[in-house]
Amino acid sequence: MPHDGHGHDEPSELSPIALRVKALESLLIEKGYVDPAALDVLIDTYETRIGPRNGAKVVAKAWTDPAYAKWLKEDATAAIESLGFTGRQGEHMVALFNTPDTHNMVVCTLCSCYPWPVLGLPPIWYKSMPYRSRAVIDPRGVLKEFAVTLPEGTAVQVWDSTAEVRYIVIPLRPKGSENFTEEQLAGRVTRNSMIGTGLVS
């Protein structure tokens, strides 16, 4: 790395945790436990290849293809795999269909379980103490912080991912979208709507 001209060597600019991780990486490479090129592939995969656009395709297809929606309800793992989204942290999938009477919301109170193949890596708030602690006891208060207000009488169902089953919420299709193509619909689907902390408008 080139000198920055401010009289600091590179290491002094790194935080203690950054230095610790750097030391750990050197050690693991020296010991031969990890392949440096594999690390780059892992980062590239989750930074550029896997994300909520995958889940949005699942949702849009469920909205436009009743046979697919039925399959998704009965065997979400297979229905999602048919679109090419499979593997790590999506081995056992369940799709939760919102209805006018029921709103679904997903949390992992014990760690950070999240359906990687369809949503990518979770956002910070999903993995953080405020959401993990409050989603199960005060889901409506949590939804308010995401500016989500549900119609009176709509029940909230919170799904705590305590095992290896991973959940994706299928939000309600927005009103006035009858003539939208599947692609246009997918463009409307947000990550939060598939966690249950957002609605699709």
Place this chain on the structure above:
Amino acid sequence: MNGPQDMGGQAGFGPISPEADEPWFHEPWERRAFALSLAMGMTGSWNIDISRHARERLPALQYWRSSYYEVWIAGLVTLMTDAGLASTDEIANGRASTPPKPVARVATAAMIPAILQKGGPANRKSDLKARFRAGDKIRTRNISPEGHTRLPRYARGKAGEIIASHGTHVLPDSSAHRLGDDPQWLYTVRFTANELWGRANNDQVMLDLWEPYLEPA
């Protein structure tokens, strides 16, 4: 264990503060921490339950104060020292002072896509007969194990109803302690907000729970 990871129902952690247009990683070191944790997991030296247990064994105040990937790195250090893959001195210095310990696999760049695509399914064959089926009323056991469990405190000793069965899955309470997969029936169980929290509304909380956590109501 009744550790700092068991967050459900705790008060005092403040607002959620979602970040608009959040990047996948906030600091360059987080990318490396993420990739190192996954790559080390691929050596086959531990499973997902052992790694979760390594994180939840961190001192509570450290766990709550740390950022997500700080917890991962602290957990990874515990996993490596427990497995004898490196000493704390080596980890601090970033240099090997002992020869490497053989591992089951070192994932090369070319192997990564197939490994991720295969994932790590948790279902296992078992001859056990299911004790419950959808519609059955159950009560969760009131337990406080010193080891790993996936039955959160807020759902212990509570009445619920089985709404789905997922077949037989690895039991984390066994697997986290290298005592084998011990596959057990896994169910989704529905609890009312009133049962869990004494709140008289129509909200519900669903948890995925293994048969040993449950008894007939």
